[in-house]
Amino acid sequence: MSQEKLMHYQVDPWNCYMMRVRRRRMEEEDEMERVMRIVSESAVVIFSSSSCCMCHAMKSLFCGMGVNTMVHELDQDSKGKQMEKTLMRLLATNSTTLPVVFIGGKLVGSMDTLLAFHVNGSLVQLLKQAGALWL
Amino acid sequence: MDIYEPFQQVSMWGDSFKVEGGLNSIASPMLLVNTSMENKSEFIPHEPRDSSGADQETTNKDDSKVLRRLAQNREAARKSRLRKKAYVQQLETSRLKLMQLEIEIGRARKQGMYTGNALDTSFMGSSETINPGVVAFEIEYGNWVEEQHRWNEELRNAFQTNASEVQLHLVVQSVLNHYSDLFRMKADAAKADVLYLISGVWKTSLERLFLWIGGSRPSQLLNLILPQLEPLTDQQIASINKLRLSSQQAEDALSQGLDKLQQSLVQDMAVDPLTAANHGFQMAIALEKFEGLEGFVSQADHLRQQTLIHMSRILSTHQAARGLLALGEYFHRLRTLCSLWTSRPCDSIMSPKITP
Secondary structure, eight states, X not given: OHHXXXXXXXXXXXXXXXXXXXXXXXXXXXXXXXXXXXXHHSSEEEEEOXXXXXXXXXXXHHHHTTOOOEXXXXXXXXXXXXXXXXXXXXXXXXXXXXXXXXXXXXXXXXXXXXXXXXXXTHHHHHHHHTTSOXX | OTTHHHHHHXXXXXXXXXXXXXXXXXXXXXXXXXXXXXXXXXXXXXXXXXXXXXXXXXXXXXXXXXXXXXXXXXXXXXXXXXXXXXXXXXXXXXXXXXXXHHHHHHHHHHHXXXXXXXHHHHTTTOOSOOOHHHHHHHHHHHHHHHHHHHHHHHHHHHHHTTOOHHHHHXXXXXXXXXXXXXXXXXXXXXXXXXXXXXXXXXXXXXXXXXXXSSSOOHHHHHXXXXXXXXXXXXXXXXXXXXXXXXXXXXXXXXXXXHHHHHHHHHHHHOOOTTOOTTHHHXXXXXXXXXXXXXXXXXXXXXXXXXXXXXXXXXXXXXXXXXXXXXXXXXXXXXXXXXXXXXXXXXXXXXXXXXXX
């Protein structure tokens, strides 16, 4: 019986590792699904932090254009940290990138991408397509 | 009495000669010796009237001591007068030198405005440590401004010689690259010291009047060069209006974000005076906010660059060249006006106004 236990112990580490990898992948998929679910609920979704001033600037920008946005304050969400990590993976970057904006369910990006789109006129197009702006 | 007087005088003359031998005195002290001795001879006869020969000898010794002391005193006084004269002369020459230096500084400040600014203001409160990133930026920016002047000349030359479309396009691209260089330099400076960059001390004081997050307002510059671009097609006018609106909206948004940052910094500083325990913690939080400042400067410069690039796409090559020349000329005139202002005569400031 002790020998069986020994064999069981030798096989287990690999199984443990595989199970951990699988669990993490599932969690990531869950988180990604969660994010995708959230961004499809509204025309414009901003992932923000209540203390971040650049997030405030982005909210002000949409407000100034007369666009209603759904704001998700990650520092007030219990799963905020994981969502932030998911967003970082989506943007393929290692640094914290809030605010992040999605328009019409599709990823637009951080403040600098948003400003570039606004200057060249494509932001207004995107907003009209998503039904967030009528003119 | 009569017997002693001439005897006294003879001995005194002897003493005066001894005095001369002892000290290398010039003629005038000698005359002084004689006159003082003559004065003394009026008084001395009263004493030895009752004295014996021995007393006369000691009086002679006393006299010689007195003479020596007086002579030494004179010498010391003379040396003191010479020292004083030398000191006063030194003061005079220093004063002249100082006036000369002040004039030179005024002249140098007029010519090298952008190099002097950070040094002028840095003494007001910051520590003695010199930031190499800041110094490097100062030098690079000085060169950048000179090169901007050269590009203005290049553009003017291209118009005057009716350069081809291709040549004009090359110049336009080069000028746009030149502006890209500036944004890159500013990004490096922001990493070195964001407060230095955002305060605009590296610009002339007149340019600072129009300062917005470490530079110019894109919408303001758009309005400035618009008259130089005519004639414009209807589509171009529509695009430019949209660009101006977008720029204004972006500027407002960034300004509001920056205001919020300022407010939060103030809140961090406003600690409850009774609890001094969390002082260090508050400071650490406040320091983190400076990274946020870097972000705003970065976005503002990003906005400026994007506006420039989009404008160059809306306009034809010829129009873009005219616009860039107008922009460069505007900054040149601002700097010239500023140097005129700073070199205005000081009399108008220093002299008190006499009111009737």
